[in-house]
Amino acid sequence: MFEFRLIQTSRNRIRVATRQNLVNCIRMFDTTSSVLKAVAIGSIIGLALIGALVFIASRRGWMRNGYFTTAATILIVLGIFIAFQAFGSMLVVGIGGLKMDESNITILAMNGVAQLLVMLVGTVLLSLAVRQNPFAVFRLEGFHETPRLAYLMSVPIMFAAQFAGEAAASLWAKGIRLVPALYQVLDKIESASDKQMEGLVTAHGLGEFVLILLFVAMVPAFAEETLFRGFAMTNIERSGTRRSERARPFFALILSSALFAAIHLSVFKFPGLLALGLALGWMAHRTNNLFVGSLGHAANNGIIVIALYLAPGLDTGASASSLIGTADMPITDVLLMLGGSVPALLILLYVFNRVTERIEARHSSL
Numbered sequence: 001m002f003e004f005r006l007i008q009t010s011r012n013r014i015r016v017a018t019r020q021n022l023v024n025c026i027r028m029f030d031t032t033s034s035v036l037k038a039v040a041i042g043s044i045i046g047l048a049l050i051g052a053l054v055f056i057a058s059r060r061g062w063m064r065n066g067y068f069t070t071a072a073t074i075l076i077v078l079g080i081f082i083a084f085q086a087f088g089s090m091l092v093v094g095i096g097g098l099k100m101d102e103s104n105i106t107i108l109a110m111n112g113v114a115q116l117l118v119m120l121v122g123t124v125l126l127s128l129a130v131r132q133n134p135f136a137v138f139r140l141e142g143f144h145e146t147p148r149l150a151y152l153m154s155v156p157i158m159f160a161a162q163f164a165g166e167a168a169a170s171l172w173a174k175g176i177r178l179v180p181a182l183y184q185v186l187d188k189i190e191s192a193s194d195k196q197m198e199g200l201v202t203a204h205g206l207g208e209f210v211l212i213l214l215f216v217a218m219v220p221a222f223a224e225e226t227l228f229r230g231f232a233m234t235n236i237e238r239s240g241t242r243r244s245e246r247a248r249p250f251f252a253l254i255l256s257s258a259l260f261a262a263i264h265l266s267v268f269k270f271p272g273l274l275a276l277g278l279a280l281g282w283m284a285h286r287t288n289n290l291f292v293g294s295l296g297h298a299a300n301n302g303i304i305v306i307a308l309y310l311a312p313g314l315d316t317g318a319s320a321s322s323l324i325g326t327a328d329m330p331i332t333d334v335l336l337m338l339g340g341s342v343p344a345l346l347i348l349l350y351v352f353n354r355v356t357e358r359i360e361a362r363h364s365s366l
Contacts (some may be wrong), residue, residue, distance in 0.1 A: 141290030154296030165272030
């Protein structure tokens with residue numbers, strides 16, 4: 001009798017375990033299916049957008065006033081981004097197919113090389129190939145006029161924009177959470193990406209810290225500023241017609257910032273990255289000097305690396321990547337963050353405008 005009960009108990013346990021495994025497999029299949037559906041929908045939307053841009057560029061022209069039109073600029077930026085991703089992957093695979101957790105410095109170095117060669121050098125060569133003035137396109141005309149205080153102010157402006165963007169991203173995430181199926185798919189994808197990135201940018205020694213600071217903070221800052229605040233923003237701004245002359249700088253600022261946010265392929269981080277892009281774009285517009293925003297951009301990236309180096313066990317999505325935005329943040333905290341960061345950002349921008357009001361090179365972009 002005892003043996004019979006033992007056998008029955010074992011069978012019951014096996015049945016329960018089998019059912020649980022079956023349920024887990026079904027859930028995993030459902031999640032994988034949802035991810036694949038999201039990727040498929042995103043790909044269809046992306047291809048439709050590219051097709052529409054090609055149609056617009058072919059109808060209205062690829063260049064105007066010696067600069068690429070808006071549709072052409074967006075297509076070029078997308079092409080450069082795809083080329084960067086492909087070239088970076090080829091470099092990583094080419095040195096031995098390293099895994100993400102085995103040689104983070106090597107992977108970051110290859111990514112940095114790809115950014116420099118494709119985003120920076122490639123963009124400059126393209127601009128020179130169509131005989132554009134590099135000092136105008138990449139906003140170097142205001143370099144000699146920019147006061148030192150403008151460089152110093154770029155850092156607190158970026159920090160204020162980061163806090164404002166994180167609060168906006170939290171509100172955005174709360175809105176997405178109202179659609180549970182969409183939120184679960186996005187959360188699964190972005191959480192895995194953030195965890196992977198955190199492992200890459202966490203230093204385990206002073207030597208690694210210096211190299212990660214170089215390849216995560218400095219190289220991406222200069223490469224991305226060259227592409228977005230330099231090439232994209234300038235071409236969109238200067239390819240307009242006379243009727244849109246006054247509004248064109250603001251149109252270029254908003255569109256290039258949205259492009260900067262979208263190219264990072266993160267739905268949750270989009271509002272935060274948009275806030276950063278607007279702050280960087282405004283500083284580039286006011287100074288006509290790309291180095292001001294590059295300094296602030298590098299400082300914003302660097303603070304994440306420093307935080308992970310000093311507190312490697314920090315368990316927060318924001319540690320891996322700023323402006324992740326979390327739906328779990330209490331609404332009172334979100335409103336307090338907005339109430340503190342937005343006025344601070346506006347005050348800093350007002351002072352920045354006063355500091356840079358005598359820069360004559362700014363008017364050459366109009």
